[in-house]
Amino acid sequence: xxxxxxxxxxxxxxxxxxxxxxxxxxxxxxxxxxxxxxxxxxxxxxxxxxxxxx
Numbered sequence: 001x002x003x004x005x006x007x008x009x010x011x012x013x014x015x016x017x018x019x020x021x022x023x024x025x026x027x028x029x030x031x032x033x034x035x036x037x038x039x040x041x042x043x044x045x046x047x048x049x050x051x052x053x054x
């Protein structure tokens with residue numbers, strides 16, 4: 001179930017303090033992780049993570 005996986009990815013990103021550390025733990029590129037969470041945000045209609053451009 002993709003929704004639950006995306007929710008799990010969101011929790012991992014928050015727990016590890018960002019997309020890069022969570023991606024290393026999950027074994028997936030941070031760009032893919034960010035896209036999955038962005039799609040989750042779109043489906044839920046809420047912003048879950050505050051993104052910055054550095």
